Structure formats: C-alpha cells, structure tokens
Amino acid sequence: MRRTTKLRLLLLPALLLGLLLLAGCGGGSGRSTTSTTAPSTSAQPGTTGGAGAGVQVEMRGIQYAPRRLTVRVGQQITWVNEDAVRHDVQSTAGEKIASPLFGKGASFSFTPMQAGAIAYLCSVHPGMDGTIVVTK
Ligand SMILES: [Cu+2]
Numbered sequence: 001m002r003r004t005t006k007l008r009l010l011l012l013p014a015l016l017l018g019l020l021l022l023a024g025c026g027g028g029s030g031r032s033t034t035s036t037t038a039p040s041t042s043a044q045p046g047t048t049g050g051a052g053a054g055v056q057v058e059m060r061g062i063q064y065a066p067r068r069l070t071v072r073v074g075q076q077i078t079w080v081n082e083d084a085v086r087h088d089v090q091s092t093a094g095e096k097i098a099s100p101l102f103g104k105g106a107s108f109s110f111t112p113m114q115a116g117a118i119a120y121l122c123s124v125h126p127g128m129d130g131t132i133v134v135t136k
Helices: 002-027
Strands: 055-059 068-072 077-081 090-093 107-110 116-121 129-135
Touching: 055 068
Parallel strands: 055 077, 068 129
Antiparallel strands: 077 107, 090 116, 116 129
C-alpha cells in the first residue's frame, strides 16, 4: 500500500511533464528554424593577388567560397556559379550589389568603389551568404 502511494507520487509529476511536453510540441509545429547567422569564422586570408588582379568567389554546394573575402577598392570580384541551381548576389549592407539569378557556368562581376564591409546573400538559398571587406 505504502509502496503504491510512493510510486504514484513519483509518477504523477512525470506524467504531467510528459503531457506538457506533448502539448508544447503540438502547439509549436509549423515553425521552421530560421538560419542562424553564424558569426563568420575569423578572417582567413582571402585576398589574393596584388593591385588590380580580380578575385573569384565560387558558388558551390549552395555556399560562397570563400565566404569571407578581403579586397581593395577597385578590385573586381567575380562570382562563378558551379552549382546546377541558379544563384544570385544581393547585398544587405554596404555598397549595393544586385545581380540577376544565373545558372551553372555563368558569372557576375562587381567592383567595389568604397572601403567598408559588404554583406550579401543569395535570395534563393537561406544560409547562403558572404562578406566582403573592402580596404583602401
Ligand atoms: Cu543560391
């Protein structure tokens, strides 16, 4: 008898908790997780070449590579799509970049004219984004 009571005392909170969890799950359905804007991994030396030489960003595997790039004012950046799906380049901060969507093998070029940071993304693929740091 005593044993049963004890067991019930233990079971009841567990049961209630279970119900709460179930209710919580049911109510919150349909919400997709938004892409976490992960702080981009600390600057890797993305800069290549000297004055005037353009730099290339590959669009591969639904990512920009390199994701973070440092260029100089006036240095041309060319995005090349290596994926079978179309991508674009749309800036969200800094100098304005707005490319059309383009498919495999196509490219888009942009030459920054101001120092500063440019954040950009692909309007099609959540989480596909990049940063350009433009130095003088
Ligand atoms: Cu894309």
